[in-house]
Amino acid sequence: MKFATKAVHAGFDYHQHNRAVMPPIYQTSAFAHDAVGEQLDFAYARTGTPTRAALEANLAALEDARHGLAFASGMAAIDAVLRATLQPGDEVIAVADLYGGAYRILDKVMQPLGIKVTFADLSDAANLSAAIGPQTRLVWLETPTNPLLNLVDVAALSAIAHAHGAKVAVDNTFATPYLQNPLQQGADIVVHSATKYLGGHSDVLLGLVAVNDEALFKAIKFIQNAAGAVPGPQDCFLTLRGIKTLALRMDRHCDNAERVAAYLQQHPAIEKVFFPGLPEHPGHALARRQMRRFGGIVTIYLKDNSREAASHVASRLQLFMLAESLGGVESLVNHSYTMSHGGMPPAQKAALGIREGQLRLSIGIEDIDDILADLAQALAD
Numbered sequence: 001m002k003f004a005t006k007a008v009h010a011g012f013d014y015h016q017h018n019r020a021v022m023p024p025i026y027q028t029s030a031f032a033h034d035a036v037g038e039q040l041d042f043a044y045a046r047t048g049t050p051t052r053a054a055l056e057a058n059l060a061a062l063e064d065a066r067h068g069l070a071f072a073s074g075m076a077a078i079d080a081v082l083r084a085t086l087q088p089g090d091e092v093i094a095v096a097d098l099y100g101g102a103y104r105i106l107d108k109v110m111q112p113l114g115i116k117v118t119f120a121d122l123s124d125a126a127n128l129s130a131a132i133g134p135q136t137r138l139v140w141l142e143t144p145t146n147p148l149l150n151l152v153d154v155a156a157l158s159a160i161a162h163a164h165g166a167k168v169a170v171d172n173t174f175a176t177p178y179l180q181n182p183l184q185q186g187a188d189i190v191v192h193s194a195t196k197y198l199g200g201h202s203d204v205l206l207g208l209v210a211v212n213d214e215a216l217f218k219a220i221k222f223i224q225n226a227a228g229a230v231p232g233p234q235d236c237f238l239t240l241r242g243i244k245t246l247a248l249r250m251d252r253h254c255d256n257a258e259r260v261a262a263y264l265q266q267h268p269a270i271e272k273v274f275f276p277g278l279p280e281h282p283g284h285a286l287a288r289r290q291m292r293r294f295g296g297i298v299t300i301y302l303k304d305n306s307r308e309a310a311s312h313v314a315s316r317l318q319l320f321m322l323a324e325s326l327g328g329v330e331s332l333v334n335h336s337y338t339m340s341h342g343g344m345p346p347a348q349k350a351a352l353g354i355r356e357g358q359l360r361l362s363i364g365i366e367d368i369d370d371i372l373a374d375l376a377q378a379l380a381d
Helices: 003-009 050-062 074-085 100-113 125-131 154-163 214-227 233-243 246-265 284-290 307-316 346-352 368-379
Strands: 067-071 091-095 116-120 136-142 167-171 189-193 207-211 270-274 297-302 332-334 358-362
Touching: 003 050, 003 246, 050 067, 050 207, 050 233, 067 074, 067 214, 074 100, 074 136, 074 167, 074 189, 074 207, 074 214, 091 100, 100 116, 100 136, 116 125, 125 154, 136 154, 154 167, 207 214, 246 270, 246 297, 246 368, 297 307, 307 358, 307 368
Parallel strands: 091 116, 091 136, 136 167, 167 189
Antiparallel strands: 067 207, 189 207, 270 297, 297 358, 332 358
16 A cells, blocks of 8 residues: 555544544543453543544554554653663763754753763764764664754664664654655654644644554553653544645645755855755755655755844745744744754754754745745845
8 A cells, every 4th residue: 555545544444433434533531341340442541542543553554663652742752762762871872953852851851860862963874883882772863854954874873773782763753754764764763743744734733653663662652651641632633634635745845845945045145055855965865865855844044144134034924934833734934043942052053053044944835936936025135
């Protein structure tokens, strides 16, 4: 079964739900037992509901995984993976230019618990070989990274990690399973903020995890149930509904992003365009090998590297809304320095190249002529 068909049908058997065409919303906190001691597939909503089970099975099918797990947010999913794989004294090596929320939980939550956190430039796999040690239990990757769209070689890094007994987790939010499947490339865990492209309509907060290993699945599921950071049935339903059009939306996001990147690369107000689809991008060859297309995010450096310049452009945009998120049908602009990476120390941002005069553009599915016209008027003198 091909991807677009799995996105519509996988994980749901209408025969089990009174022949409902769409997965029903099981808006209940508990399920009735007929007798004391009876074992039910669903007993208490924190442990599971049929709506959530349909979403988890759907995600597993899209990532070609044995198991899927749903959480109340992308950060809740990241937290569960970290807690399921790390103990005090262990080390996690994370790609340096990662999402600000992931940086915060590693730096401010995991390190105080006695977990060693090492941030490294993993665009060169040799850097992992140099950094990994006997206490390394997890390698945390993003590809493409947020917000500068750097790429890492999942297969090469997974081989190094596994040779040292470490697991590999990949945040696949930017690529989605439509463009990239890290488990097939050797990773052990895939994480998504389904708030973004999977939900696709900026109306849901949800995280997802996909794994193959049975022991790893049980460890993460234990955290899911014990900590209880799970999504409600309405959010699961909305995410399932969004996933049904994922293939269609991603093709449009990618088409539009390619046009936007080409346009901005020639614009006199732009110093640099970050987009894996550009031949000049240092990860372009890897992107062609590891991804099916290049995604819907374009990040830019303005020639005027100031907050004032970034604010001026963002405020003049009319289709693009200034917002924290990405991946919805509408175009969004993000000032990474103060928004998605606002909690990262200035010195760390400077080292990574996250600048005041930088904007991350989430390219929506509007007509490309309107998107380009909006950018043109916002960037005009």
